[in-house]
Amino acid sequence: ATPTAVMVATGVGANNGVLIKGGDALERAQKVKYVIFDKTGTLTQGKATVTTVKLFTQEMDRGDFLRLLASAEASSEHPLGKAIVEYARHFQFFDPNATTKDSHKDNESLMSGWLLDVSDFSAIPGRGVGCYIDGKQVLVGNRSLLTENGITIPTNVEDFVVELEENAKTGILVACDTQLIGVVGVADPLKREAAVVVEGLKKMGIRPIMVTGDNWRTAKAVAKEVDIDDIRAEVMPAGKADVIRSFQKDGSIVAMVGDGINDSPALAAADVGIAIGAGTDIAIEAADYVLMRNNLEDVITAIDLSRKTFTRIR
Ligand code: ADP
Ligand code: MG
Numbered sequence: 210a211t212p213t214a215v216m217v218a219t220g221v222g223a224n225n226g227v228l229i230k231g232g233d234a235l236e237r238a239q240k241v242k243y244v245i246f247d248k249t250g251t252l253t254q255g256k257a258t259v260t261t262v263k264l265f266t267q268e269m270d271r272g273d274f275l276r277l278l279a280s281a282e283a284s285s286e287h288p289l290g291k292a293i294v295e296y297a298r299h300f301q302f303f304d305p306n307a308t309t310k311d312s313h314k315d316n317e318s319l320m321s322g323w324l325l326d327v328s329d330f331s332a333i334p335g336r337g338v339g340c341y342i343d344g345k346q347v348l349v350g351n352r353s354l355l356t357e358n359g360i361t362i363p364t365n366v367e368d369f370v371v372e373l374e375e376n377a378k379t380g381i382l383v384a385c386d387t388q389l390i391g392v393v394g395v396a397d398p399l400k401r402e403a404a405v406v407v408e409g410l411k412k413m414g415i416r417p418i419m420v421t422g423d424n425w426r427t428a429k430a431v432a433k434e435v436d437i438d439d440i441r442a443e444v445m446p447a448g449k450a451d452v453i454r455s456f457q458k459d460g461s462i463v464a465m466v467g468d469g470i471n472d473s474p475a476l477a478a479a480d481v482g483i484a485i486g487a488g489t490d491i492a493i494e495a496a497d498y499v500l501m502r503n504n505l506e507d508v509i510t511a512i513d514l515s516r517k518t519f520t521r522i523r
Pocket of ligand 1: 247249337
């Protein structure tokens with residue numbers, strides 16, 4: 210392809226909301242054999258919603274539980290943490306027992322007045338969050354977070370979480386001072402175009418793959434909905450780049466599509482890194498392509514454009 214052809218293609222991309230950072234990336238995309246999708250925020254909308262709140266303690270009511278939970282997640286930047294805080298915000302607003310009701314205060318200050326004081330907050334990537342409230346250690350996250358902190362998960366709780374996961378939901382476990390006190394179920398719907406794009410890639414001779422930090426059961430349920438049969442789950446943030454490299458081993462050209470901070474090493478490692486425009490700045494910086502319309506169909510647009518620009522018609 211001539212430099213003019215590359216310029217034209219870059220312009221066509223831009224008109225379609227596909228930002229291409231350089232001619233090399235444009236050229237590599239035509240040869241893509243695998244497209245590896247991140248799950249949360251890429252295949253899914255990244256707008257998690259709390260669907261279930263289940264207490265496994267008699268010592269607290271729902272209001273106390275949500276207050277503790279939202280306080281622990283208040284500083285979290287993770288979509289799951291935000292979903293929990295958002296749910297609690299609505300709950301406290303309609304809570305007849307909330308004493309902070311004051312018509313002169315806005316929603317935000319009502320919320321901050323309702324939350325408990327937190328110390329030693331820490332976010333553990335791929336695991337969850339931990340902090341101290343009232344001198345008690347509070348942990349919110351997945352099984353690994355709890356077991357690594359010496360907390361055993363009772364069978365009835367495990368069964369409950371398994372059921373959530375089989376329904377494509379993520380089960381978030383909550384512990385207070387080594388006691389498992391509750392579980393929150395969170396749903397994150399697929400993007401409307403996700404399944405169509407997966408099918409389209411297959412028709413183009415490209416293999417779609419899903420990679421996620423989420424657990425295997427939820428990952429499988431979500432992958433089934435979009436008809437992806439090759440998945441890698443429970444992958445730690447650093448491990449996503451290793452997944453990319455494993456597919457590159459035989460010389461295959463690999464594209465990665467992601468949105469999160471934890472996707473940026475993988476986006477950089479991929480031959481073609483594709484960031485969702487609504488994703489984090491770090492992901493956008495690490496990528497070769499940015500999808501400004503946040504529409505997965507533009508993964509196909511990008512590969513098509515490269516093929517049309519670089520493949521000679523014989
Ligand atoms: P993904 O690769 O799907 O974007 P992450 O690596 O960010 O997932 O997180 C993996 C898992 O760690 C989540 O599915 C969740 O179980 C747990 N987790 C991470 N952050 C939080 C949080 N703030 N609150 C609760 N759980 C969390
Ligand atoms: Mg993500």
